[in-house]
Amino acid sequence: MSRDYPSALVVYESLFDNTARVARAIVRGLRAAGFEAHSVPVTSVASTGPVDVDLLLLGAPTHAFSLSRPGSRADAVRQGAPPDRAKVGAREWIPLIGPDRFGTSLAAVFDTRAAKVRRWPLAAGTTAARLLHRRGFRLIRKPVAFLVDGTRGPLLSGEEERAERWGQMIGAACLAEIDRAA
Ligand SMILES: Cc1cc2nc3c(=O)[nH]c(=O)nc-3n(C[C@H](O)[C@H](O)[C@H](O)COP(=O)(O)O)c2cc1C
Numbered sequence: 001m002s003r004d005y006p007s008a009l010v011v012y013e014s015l016f017d018n019t020a021r022v023a024r025a026i027v028r029g030l031r032a033a034g035f036e037a038h039s040v041p042v043t044s045v046a047s048t049g050p051v052d053v054d055l056l057l058l059g060a061p062t063h064a065f066s067l068s069r070p071g072s073r074a075d076a077v078r079q080g081a082p083p084d085r086a087k088v089g090a091r092e093w094i095p096l097i098g099p100d101r102f103g104t105s106l107a108a109v110f111d112t113r114a115a116k117v118r119r120w121p122l123a124a125g126t127t128a129a130r131l132l133h134r135r136g137f138r139l140i141r142k143p144v145a146f147l148v149d150g151t152r153g154p155l156l157s158g159e160e161e162r163a164e165r166w167g168q169m170i171g172a173a174c175l176a177e178i179d180r181a182a
Helices: 018-032 070-078 092-098 123-136 158-181
Strands: 007-012 036-041 054-062 108-112 144-148
Touching: 007 018, 018 036, 018 054, 018 108, 018 144, 018 158, 054 092, 054 123, 054 158, 092 123, 108 123, 108 158, 144 158
Parallel strands: 007 036, 007 054, 054 108, 108 144
Antiparallel strands: none
């Protein structure tokens, strides 16, 4: 940690804005934990150069029990999602990145998924965690899920507040990891 404040970047994929809302709530939680934190859609971060942070977070919606694919995002567009949000997803982005790009190997993952299949073990977060691990990142906590009501949302009541608390918790966990390594 070379700056005055620890820092985190929350990269998210979101077709209907629910994962984006969760990402913003997590940013609020990270800030409450003392972090300089920002969220950015995967459609924009894909074209930026290296960034120097202490923690990378990645969030994505569950499509077909996994990360989205071009076909599932096209499906979402047919259901009303803005086409520009479907250009690139976390699945295509992760193979392009590694710890060097962010100045950290510490990462955390979250997903959104439909409330009625909440207990299904396979989801976007599981896949993202596996792919990030393969790229050399170390997940500091298990992936966490936030629930939406159906395909377009909204988030279930209380989920944004839970995301904010999770952001604060993950910030504290990251600081503990940094202390341990020092
Ligand atoms: C093509 C498609 C497939 C989906 N498959 C699943 C699924 O397998 N499991 C699930 O829980 N939700 C599924 N959903 C619901 C999404 O998880 C939901 O749309 C998403 O969490 C909303 O987040 P977003 O607004 O950020 O896109 C699917 C949605 C779409 C559009």
